Amino acid sequence: MEAGYNAVSRSFPTGVYRTLDVFLEGEDEGVGCISVTSSASAPEAANASSRDERSTRTYLMPQGQKRHHFSIPVEQFSTVNVSVENAIARYAYLNDADDLISLGVQMVNLDAENSVWPVLPKIEDMYDSRRSSVHFEPSTRWMNDPNGLCYFRGHYHLFFQFNPYGWGWDNMHWNHAVSEDLLHWRMLPIALEPQADFATHPEISGGAFSGSAITVDEEGNPCVGADADAIRIYLTRHQEVRGDIGSAVEWQATAVSTDAIHFGVESAVITRPSEAYGIDFRDPKVELGSRLAEASSDSAGVDSHRAYIVVASNIAASELPQTGGGRTQEHNHSDNLPAPHVAGVYDATIGGDFSQSPRGERNLKEKNEQQIPAMVLFSSSLPLHANKPWRYEGPVLADRAHSVAKTYECPDLFALDGKIVAAGALMHYRDHAGRFQPVKWYVGNLVNKRLEVEASGNVDFGNAFYATQSFYDDSVPGGRRIVFAWMADYAETAHEEVGLAHGTMSLPRELHVKHGRLYSHPIAEVYKELVGETLYTANPEELAQASVNDALLKAAQLSGNAYFADLTFTGDDDFSFLVAQSSDGSQIVRVVQRDGIVRLVTQGMRSDDIDFHSTQLTPTRHLEIFVDRTMIEVFVNDGEDAAALQFPITTSAVFAVDKPGSLATLSLHQLNPVWK
Structure with missing residues (x-):
């Protein structure tokens, strides 16, 4: 961290907004503070210590914290002067206005290091010729996985993994954008933050990891987004001691929002079902049993009156069926290699370099045959509530052929064109072509809540399509399945520059199963x-x-x-x-x-x-x-x-x-x- 941050003082009009949100990072020496002087008085902030000096209010960094999110009331249609000392405002925006969904937040440049933007940057100020013209990316800082994709009351919602404090990955927040067409986006307030005790314990890392969303009515029953009363999200909370992977703990939580901006108190709903599963246990993807049942026979074991969640993990090989009930099948892999597998256990005989690095260092001498990447299935009766129990249904898919992978990430399970599709990224795996962490698709049928795979392949044959999340768009006649991916920069082409962001989403693609394969193509829009x-x-x-x-x-x-x-x-x-x-x-x-x-x-x-x-x-x-x-x-x-x-x-x-x-x-x- 830099020492001796330069003080910054900037004035700007508040317009229609009532709140200034500032993510402040303090220096090692001195107490970081932010002072707000307005042309009209404003109520005191509820979340920070302050003292009133005429029209100036000063907010001190809470004791023991080096990072803090200040939410400061400001008067509408006034002019404020904001001064920052012994700290740097890494991310700031004006928030809280009538019809915020349609308006979006107004970014505020309080960063002394950013001389590229004016204090209230317009879209054209932030998205210059160095940046994507048609792909979504945040205004600044780090972004990775798409989260919580859904259509709700006339708008598409894209939440995403975000670090407001820097260019690289760190404690995860959920940032938020909204669109009418999946292409033109407006930024909304950050929706979720890391666990509160992280602020005073910098040795702990993690936060609000990836998850998904489902729209529900006022009783908690899933319904089409246009008629919904709320968005219910499911996400992973992650906590570990920095540098000690073995200390990691992950659990699945849920929260609900009725305005698509603010989420209520979270409740933990799913934990590791047994020690047979690894500590990697994350990225819950929720799906309706009624949709899965549409592409399943009676033998699938799917209940149309329940909801299902698939979680990414790995499982001890000894816990997996060896013969799939005595029936071993062959299926076609997209590389035209024979792919024997058993029900729920994918065994394609495709080789890969035993690498755990995007640079390709081969630091593993042999496959890990003890822990197998797996997608784990849970179900719950309807309606969905905060403390509703989720029943463990077992692994819906495991991949012995890629046991060198640490785990799946960002799993998905859905019905499409009469088939069941599973998809997931193979973490820390390099395939035979040299591609790092490919996202695999598997097409087949559910039998006793296990996926019998008929064909499989890579969702994308490049190397920048990771952490995919699909959602069912019920806003169009007949519905459609749309997927976004984080365009991961494994080739390290991006370099930190003032006024840039680190992270981009793919174009939205519509998915179909044709000729036994997963097709993906840009949406009509x-x-x-x-x-x-x-x-x-x-x-x-x-x-x-x-x-x-x-x-x-x-x-x-x-x-x-x-x-x-x-x-x-x-x-x-x-x-x-x-x-x-x-x-x-x-x-x-x-x-x-x-x-x-x-x-x-x-x-x-x-x-x-x-x-x-x-x-x-x-x-x-x-x-x-x-x-x-x-x-x-x-x-x-x-x-x-x-x-x-x-x-x-x-x-x-x-x-x-x-x-x-x-x-x-x-x-x-x-x-x-x-x-x-």
């Missing part, structure tokens, strides 16, 4: 709202001209390095397209096809040794490429496969045809920015 002006289009004759790349480069530059490329093919010839390049040409990303398989190929990056290959089963006829400054997402054959990748910040925009293959048509379109 992406094409309606984001795909804008056509910058270039060409037929085969025009593509054969020598000047094609000059025209493409000009079009890409006009896009501001945020474009959508739409390509169709008539044959199976290999192709190569340049889609990203640093200003000095030292770092490059290409989308290529070799021997009928689409790949992402990097040059000059830490991901150069990774084989980002698709597992498509049909010839490439349609390729869609979204380039959003530092984010690249590729979709093959309308969602048969997909890949996400991050790229370092660059002022260069490029698209070039290195090798056309059987390219029939090509068009480049501007991406309409969402931050405006």
Whole structure:
């Protein structure tokens, strides 16, 4: 921590807001404080010591704390001067206004280190050309997993893991954004904070880890979001002594909100059912039994009058069935390898480097056959209440083939297109292609509350699509299953800069099961709202001209390095397209096809040794490429496969045809920015 923070003093109007929220970090010496002088008197804050000096109120950092969230009342339509001493305001916003859901919070720059933003930054001040144009990211600080996705009373809600104090991961909060179309987002107040005793015990870490949401009526019965009275969330609370992984304790808790902003008191609802499960026991994903039952036979054991939660963990191998009731099956893995498994136990014979590092160091000599990654199922009768007991149903899926993985993270279990789908990230695992922590999908049927897998594969063949969470969008006729992912920066392309955030969400994708595989493709709103002006289009004759790349480069530059490329093919010839390049040409990303398989190929990056290959089963006829400054997402054959990748910040925009293959048509379109 820096010593001797510079004092900061800034004045600004409060507008329609009644509260100033400041996340203050004190220095090692001296008592951090924040003083607020207003042009009109304001009531005293309830959560801090203060003294009134005319119109100035001073709030001291509570004794023994180095970090504190101050929630300070301010008068509407007044001007306040805020001074910070012996501390730095890491994150601040104006809060509490009429119809806050529609308005959003107003960010306030009280950070002496941030000279890039004005004191009340507008959207265009915060989201400049260094940042994503169409992908969601917070205004500043660290973000990871999407949480609590739901549709509630006319708005989509996205909660997410957040650290308001810095560029990297630390004690977890739930931050919050809201949207009408899943693309244009407004920031809301931070919804959940770490456990209170963390403030005076810096040796303890953890906080409000990932979880999910379900909309309910006033009795607690699940219902469609448009008619709901409340959002009930389920999350993990995590606590451990820093540096001592063995001290970690995780439990599942629940809370409810009737205004979609403030949550009531949490209640613990699920703990580890036995010592057979590892200390990793987190990320509860809630689903309705009625939805699971729609894709299940009578033998599934699913009760449509109950709710189900799947929790990520690992389980002692001795606790798993060895034969699945005497029936061993084969299923197709997306890499076309035979995959024997037993009911509820996935045993694909796919190898992987025994690595626990994104850099690829092989520090494990053999598989861990003692603890197996598992998704653990619990159920509860309806309606749902704070202290409603959840019954342990056992592991719904375990993956012996990937026993080197520490655990699953962010598990999911849902019905889709007549099948049951499970998905989860394999923590601390590197697959045979070199991809770190891939998210796996498993498609099959439930039998006695165990998933009998028929096919499996990777949700994404890139290396930046982690911590996926899906939700059932009941706001559209017939409903749809939508997924977001945190675009994890395993290649370490991002570097801390003033005015930037560390963390981005993927484009929202709609999921389907087709031909026994999980498909993912951008939601319809992406094409309606984001795909804008056509910058270039060409037929085969025009593509054969020598000047094609000059025209493409000009079009890409006009896009501001945020474009959508739409390509169709008539044959199976290999192709190569340049889609990203640093200003000095030292770092490059290409989308290529070799021997009928689409790949992402990097040059000059830490991901150069990774084989980002698709597992498509049909010839490439349609390729869609979204380039959003530092984010690249590729979709093959309308969602048969997909890949996400991050790229370092660059002022260069490029698209070039290195090798056309059987390219029939090509068009480049501007991406309409969402931050405006």
